[in-house]
Amino acid sequence: xxxxxxxxxxxxxxxxxxxxxxxxxxxxxxxxxxxxxxxxxxxxxxxxxxxxxxxxxxxxxxxxxxxxxxxxxxxxxxxxxxxxxxxxxxxxxxxxxxxxxxxxxxxxxxxxxxxxxxxxxxxxxxxxxxxxxxxxxxxxxxxxxxxxxxxxxxxxxxxxxxxxxxxxxxxxxxxxxxxxxxxxxxxxxxxxxxxxxxxxxxxxxxxxxxxxxxxxxxxxxxxxxxxxxxxxxxxxxxxxxxxxxxxxxxxxxxxxxxxxxxxxxxxxxxxxxxxxxxxxxxxxxxxxxxxxxxxxxxxxxxxxxxxxxxxxxxxxxxxxxxxxxxxxxxxxxx
Numbered sequence: 177x178x179x180x181x182x183x184x185x186x187x188x189x190x191x192x193x194x195x196x197x198x199x200x201x202x203x204x205x206x207x208x209x210x211x212x213x214x215x216x217x218x219x220x221x222x223x224x225x226x227x228x229x230x231x232x233x234x235x236x237x238x239x240x241x242x243x244x245x246x247x248x249x250x251x252x253x254x255x256x257x258x259x260x261x262x263x264x265x266x267x268x269x270x271x272x273x274x275x276x277x278x279x280x281x282x283x284x285x286x287x288x289x290x291x292x293x294x295x296x297x298x299x300x301x302x303x304x305x306x307x308x309x310x311x312x313x314x315x316x317x318x319x320x321x322x323x324x325x326x327x328x329x330x331x332x333x334x335x336x337x338x339x340x341x342x343x344x345x346x347x348x349x350x351x352x353x354x355x356x357x358x359x360x361x362x363x364x365x366x367x368x369x370x371x372x373x374x375x376x377x378x379x380x381x382x383x384x385x386x387x388x389x390x391x392x393x394x395x396x397x398x399x400x401x402x403x404x405x406x407x408x409x410x411x412x413x414x415x416x417x418x419x420x421x422x423x424x425x426x427x428x429x430x431x432x433x434x435x436x437x438x439x440x441x442x443x444x445x446x447x448x449x450x451x452x453x454x455x456x457x458x459x460x461x462x463x464x465x466x467x468x469x470x471x472x473x474x475x476x477x478x479x480x481x482x483x484x485x486x487x488x489x490x491x492x493x494x495x496x497x498x499x500x501x502x503x504x505x506x507x508x509x510x
Contacts, residue, residue: 181223184206184212185226188202188226192230204253206250209250213258219355222343225336229335287348322372422454423494431455434476435475479496483498487502
């Protein structure tokens with residue numbers, strides 16, 4: 177989603193700075209927003225405000241009519257792509273389910289946080305270190321009598337980042353990763369403010385010391401890339417769950433339909449997503465007596481859940497679940 181949001185914002189800025197091809201760039205900006213929407217839904221649409229925010233932060237450089245026409249073009253492009261999905265039964269069913277059952281119903285009935293200010297608190301916590309660095313930069317600028325260049329651009333980027341954060345407060349369905357795509361804009365805004373201080377600091381450093389810092393930076397960069405490669409495939413978030421998913425998938429193979437509890441079917445979206453992503457394993461809470469449906473050979477229950485009769489546990493050590501096989505499936509006559 178972040179990739180498409182940045183692409184949309186880049187094309188939006190191209191539209192702003194190109195009077196001859198602005199409409200075309202705005203249309204492609206709307207297309208990128210559609211792709212962001214297809215990845216994660218509504219949280220990916222905040223760059224639609226880019227033309228309005230640029231207008232209020234730099235009014236002398238961008239007219240109201242251009243802002244209105246570019247916004248309308250991007251919105252029309254986005255709406256056209258979304259509308260096309262309703263022309264086909266499969267995508268229409270998927271979009272209807274998302275809009276009615278996942279978006280509107282969940283916003284009203286399934287809050288994930290107790291306060292609307294959770295997302296702001298999460299944002300401010302992640303901003304502690306950059307804010308400290310910015311304070312040091314501002315102090316140096318005051319001592320050296322330096323001025324912030326491109327302050328309007330910095331404010332515009334700040335507004336754009338906040339546009340990806342503050343609207344989430346309208347609901348209590350909030351997750352920290354919802355605002356991840358807003359951080360690049362916040363980082364750029366802070367960088368513009370700190371730039372005079374950093375340039376002043378760089379000019380005060382000798383060429384020899386600057387070369388040393390470059391080497392240290394290169395070594396750190398190589399170490400980060402190497403560490404990323406080494407840790408690839410080793411889960412940290414949902415570690416216990418992913419270990420179970422891998423063990424189960426490697427034990428029974430891909431493409432199965434596994435029997436589960438009604439509670440698991442209704443609420444455990446994360447585990448179901450992992451099983452589908454890595455092993456194309458589906459789940460079904462409806463009981464079909466074996467061998468009427470030979471595809472439903474296995475069953476999965478959380479540890480401590482009541483287990484159906486006729487199930488035999490499979491001997492693999494799991495963290496959160498127990499994997500079972502239908503007793504009938506073990507009969508040589510089946």
